[in-house]
Amino acid sequence: MVARYELIADELRDEILSGAHPVGSQLPSEAELAGRFRAARGTVRQAVAVLAAEGLVGSRQGARRIVLGNARSQSFAELHSFAQWARANGHRFGGQVIEQRRRPASAAECARLGGGEVLEVLRLRSLEGEPVLVERTVYAGWVAAAVETLPPGCESVTEALYDSIGLVFAYGEHLIDAVPANTRDADLLGVRRGSPLLRQRRTTTTHEGRPVETSDDRYRAGSVAFSIRNSIGANPLVRQAGDLRFWP
Amino acid sequence: MVARYELIADELRDEILSGAHPVGSQLPSEAELAGRFRAARGTVRQAVAVLAAEGLVGSRQGARRIVLGNARSQSFAELHSFAQWARANGHRFGGQVIEQRRRPASAAECARLGGGEVLEVLRLRSLEGEPVLVERTVYAGWVAAAVETLPPGCESVTEALYDSIGLVFAYGEHLIDAVPANTRDADLLGVRRGSPLLRQRRTTTTHEGRPVETSDDRYRAGSVAFSIRNSIGANPLVRQAGDLRFWP
DNA sequence: TAGTGGTCTAGACCACGGT
């Protein structure tokens, strides 16, 4: 079942991306759109809220909505999944487990994952055949068994865990900064020790708010960037801090 | 004029932050909240959408909303303003213009800012007395004059430009990655050449979609991080990729 | 099956922008 407002949003998005509404131009008014799509004004507002959340249009009280961009932003919850991002963008990618072991949770991990035993996995992932990412992931005890059954060359852990135990990575918090490569990082990525890496630390939970994993991912400089769109003075329908996507 | 849903959101947020709704617990149903606040269901939904956009609660059809976090996220459009972020977080900060000159726009800048002459400014900014940020900003020709009248030690360019010509930085697009410090960066920040910097490239526009500036900001590693909260499978009211804030 | 959130409607009033 696809919602009406999604269909309207899709149609408007296509018009924007195709150039029918150039960047800087005004969108039709809500009343006009409501008439055109034979929908209530509220439904149209939901549709344009989608576009606003994608950073395609902006709005302010009293003036017509304005087209801000015409680049497809890949709406990424795939911030969690290297594989899903790489596939969606047509990249050749791979991955390999380097190390994997169970151990007791540290104090910090107890706070984030809920204590007990955890599973620590070190993965090296590549893009177009080049190693670009060192992933150090710590899984909560209750998913450890499922992760251990995955093949070492598993392409997408996210998808595999969904298929095997129906696990959905629903919410995430991410910290992004820069760090120097340590000896191990440097060795795995083929860069010099101390050279810049883009680090993404994240904690992921299920729909129920149950913590699944925390991870420390380090990208070789120049391989990817994070892209964010945001706006000020937006109302909550629009309040989005921005869509977020990887950038090759 | 403060909207009703904002007041409701404020009250619920306070309850969450104060621990009345612990992380992992369920929020009251929309119907209950509507009764309690004597508001229509739609208004209550707007209020909880605010909290969802802040990453405090999550939701899924059929189940009650769940409390995901209890940390205040400083809802940052202030991603644009080092001064506003630093002040809001109680940091001691400063800034100084190192270089400033007019020059013709490059080809790339023409595309982003609209051509003609531009104003290039190099600023060094500090936190707690330590230099942490090298800011290379290119202003569009139409704001150049206003920027040139600012004192070299101006704390907040964003605020100063609002006060002087009513300019509002409304929309931004940001690219975040890691780069090695070049000789100049290293010299200004007091780090070794080649050491990691966190880079934020941004383009900012007005409410009307008119480009104002593009900037290349480089943070010393360890001084700040970017924090993002996001969710999957969210509906557009909630679709926010996440609030975004600096992190000391 | 009952309760919950997601969608949609139709109408009202208000604050703001531009003329």
Add this chain to the structure above:
DNA sequence: CCGTGGTCTAGACCACTAG
């Protein structure tokens, strides 16, 4: 001033979750 988007209401139906 008019047109626009922002807020709010009241009610309806549906899809989903959970017991």
